[in-house]
Amino acid sequence: MDCLEITGGASLNGKLIVSGAKNAALPILAATILSKNPVAIANLPNVADIRTFLKLLELLGGGYVKENEIFTIDASKIACVVAAYDIVKTMRASILVLGPLLARYGECRVSLPGGCAIGQRPVDLHLKAMEKMGANISIEEGYIHAKAPRGLKGATIVFDKISVTGSENAVMAAALAKGKSEIVNCAKEPEVVQLCETIAKSGVKIDGIGGDAIEIEGTGGEAPNIPPIRVIPDRIEAGTYLCAAAITNGSLTLERVEPRHMTAVTDKLRQMGFAFEFGADTIRILKSAQIRPVEIVTAEYPGFPTDMQAQMMALATQAEGNSAIEERLFENRFMHVGELARMGAKIALRGNTATISGKTKLIGADVMATDLRASSALVLAALAASGKARIHRIYHLDRGYERMEEKLRAIGAQIERKKEPN
Numbered sequence: 001m002d003c004l005e006i007t008g009g010a011s012l013n014g015k016l017i018v019s020g021a022k023n024a025a026l027p028i029l030a031a032t033i034l035s036k037n038p039v040a041i042a043n044l045p046n047v048a049d050i051r052t053f054l055k056l057l058e059l060l061g062g063g064y065v066k067e068n069e070i071f072t073i074d075a076s077k078i079a080c081v082v083a084a085y086d087i088v089k090t091m092r093a094s095i096l097v098l099g100p101l102l103a104r105y106g107e108c109r110v111s112l113p114g115g116c117a118i119g120q121r122p123v124d125l126h127l128k129a130m131e132k133m134g135a136n137i138s139i140e141e142g143y144i145h146a147k148a149p150r151g152l153k154g155a156t157i158v159f160d161k162i163s164v165t166g167s168e169n170a171v172m173a174a175a176l177a178k179g180k181s182e183i184v185n186c187a188k189e190p191e192v193v194q195l196c197e198t199i200a201k202s203g204v205k206i207d208g209i210g211g212d213a214i215e216i217e218g219t220g221g222e223a224p225n226i227p228p229i230r231v232i233p234d235r236i237e238a239g240t241y242l243c244a245a246a247i248t249n250g251s252l253t254l255e256r257v258e259p260r261h262m263t264a265v266t267d268k269l270r271q272m273g274f275a276f277e278f279g280a281d282t283i284r285i286l287k288s289a290q291i292r293p294v295e296i297v298t299a300e301y302p303g304f305p306t307d308m309q310a311q312m313m314a315l316a317t318q319a320e321g322n323s324a325i326e327e328r329l330f331e332n333r334f335m336h337v338g339e340l341a342r343m344g345a346k347i348a349l350r351g352n353t354a355t356i357s358g359k360t361k362l363i364g365a366d367v368m369a370t371d372l373r374a375s376s377a378l379v380l381a382a383l384a385a386s387g388k389a390r391i392h393r394i395y396h397l398d399r400g401y402e403r404m405e406e407k408l409r410a411i412g413a414q415i416e417r418k419k420e421p422n
């Protein structure tokens, strides 16, 4: 197992290229199951979750070739419709194969995702959507067994709660259903929008993309041809590196980013005292003489992303005064609080609100990563801390950040990946 060793205190400056968005790439990979032909995908991030999903597609009978940074995925002929526990347990997003397998093959078995560090995270909304389209669902030996031997039927699906992957599953299933579907209270995240646009480009009629309710005219089982696609930039990776510059008093330019997807994060950073220069696909953050405290409430897009909450908490430890962060999407998504405290952060938790007292002097320590974004908060704190910090269990970080230590080192961080001593 690897750990990261960081000697804090260096200011991070220069340029950094943002990778493709993991959360956009995962549903696009799932959608290749719907396609009649192989699908060429550019800007696929080289992170563990994507490698796991490619492996899942292989286990289902698909394959891929990689040429000049373009992955051509052939999941057009699936030999097996079972997503086994061993792979699903390592990545919850495996649930994304449910909609496409069921829609294309009329039956599938997908292991129920297990417990998760950031709360209960049920999949009831996914299942209700499939049932609404006529699927018969049963839970057998820890597996979701979904059947629709005569194909799915278009339906009105009203999500009680906005779900990103739930909406994505519904969209993929509806694309091959017979007749029109309406998805109400659909997630509007840019990653959901890219999936809808990808499917629409294959000839499936989708109205209202990016809105609360979308209408999909299903093909009645006929597989469309998904054209080549370039994955959108990762807004969470971009936000994390903006925080890295901010917490180390640096000025940094992000390249290959989509500034329009970043508004909730850049607005909060601006309130904290940071100025920005925006280009068509660049964002430059400028250093600030003083960091002001902030109030953040997480929400669905276009609100403040829960996936940036932990990173902003690390930054808030360096603000002059008290900040408050309320987590509205997931219970138990404050696992980083205790670890940040080990580096000297003063954070009080009450229910789903954290109050961060600033400014505190952070001191490097041994800390444990608990989930993907919590891990990046620990990296940020370590970059600002005096002395050496060691971050353990960074396999969480590797799930979603491509070459993080290389990218940070290139802009001035003292960071090294080491083997954990046994």
Ligand code: UD1
Binding pocket: 023, 026, 093, 119, 120, 121, 122, 123, 124, 125, 126, 127, 161, 162, 163, 164, 165, 166, 191, 306, 307, 329, 330, 331
């Ligand atoms: C996706 C993202 C994740 C992000 C989250 C919220 C991917 C691969 N992952 O996760 O990084 O943190 O959106 O922006 O895109 N819920 C239910 N029943 C369900 C499904 C969800 O109650 O069937 C609840 C969840 O517990 C949570 C809320 O709905 O409280 C939102 O979760 P959801 O949007 O589904 O998250 P994911 O799609 O799993």
